[in-house]
Amino acid sequence: MPETRESSKEHKSRDGIIRLMEVCGTHTMAIARNGIKSLLPPGVKLISGPGCPVCVTPPQVVDAVLGLSELECRPVIATYGDMIRVPGSRPGDTLMKRRALGADVRIVYSPVDAVELAEKERDRQVIFLGAGFETTAPGTAAAIGAAADRGLKNFTVFSMLKKVEPSVRALASDPSFSVQGFLCPGHVAVVTGEKGMKFFSEDLGYPAVISGFEPEEILKAITLLLKQIRNGESKLENAYSTVVSADGNTIAQEMMEKYFALRSDIWRGLGLIPDSGFGIREEYSDMDAEKRFDIKIGEPKQDSGCHCGDVIKGAMEPSECPLFGKACVPEEPVGPCMVSPEGACAAAWKYRDVSA
């Protein structure tokens, strides 16, 4: 653990409220499900950051995904479940709808399942939609490796994989950003180790605590953050040492390094961020769906009125969005924050009776 040092941040916001940000969809859900916001002392608020994979995927990339269903080769689109309900820039246009119209969209639990599909159906092109952060990136890398080892010519990955750190740096560089501490994403930290989370405190000057996902672990992490804030400290503490080590999972890190190279990527609400996306390395370009199918990312076609981008930045509470619970509900989501169960809007809606 690094030495404690004086924080360079204001420990209270202008309105006197202490805002703590979590940057992990599973935290968003656990906090909402357990009513943790209602247990906090007055003057302490928890807000969600860019931690939900489908939420940070911008509409123009979802449009490109939907475009895969129009390819002449009629590919199998293999994806995690929550991706199929995310609309592109046209409301209601989702993979689920495309499937109803005849596209071959299959839900898989693991990237390896998509490789198995390609193995079984050699005459079909199988495109796996690789979304997520450092948690799903190693498994996606392993799938690319497995497909390469088996010599599969019909398996590709459309990588939407993203690195957490650059997005937090981008958020923190906004002068209007007002957060007094971070709950670091526990599962990303499992892969990156404590060393991958040090930037929160050492570079950005925030109190930061790596947290687990049980309610008492989250409360413990919040407690540690409040202690730091009270003492004017900004250090990284690891309250999830049951699984997060100093150096993380080095086998998983090596897998990511072998198959991916960092590239600029577009984030919903945050725009283009340098070195924030995991692109497939040139050596494995045979497995890169963007290259094989010449996928181009365009501009969003229309503005749906969704404020998901502001919610991701912590600039707006889900309930402050004019669409929340009206035009936008989990059954008919306008934006991805209402689609994914880990999205801030879906969590706020589902647990609206227990979340203060």
Next chain:
Amino acid sequence: MAFCDRNERMTLDMCLAVPFKIKEIHEDGSALAERGGVMRSINVSFIRDPRPGDHVIVHAGFAIERIREKQAQEVMESYDELVKELEAMAK
């Protein structure tokens, strides 16, 4: 303090990581694992020397780390401190 049910549903959504107990290791890097009475095949190639009986965190079909039991107990033991601190903050 009363908390909700801890048994998360089995999910096809990507970001949720859940603990499993390894039952059998197979030569191809896969393993049979159990959670809440449900068995499923997981990939353990990111775990050094995986063994039956190990508890692991599974994310999108891959075990991403072993859970260290001793530390797990320590976390639970720090509970009292937590309650005190929250009470102090509320004053």
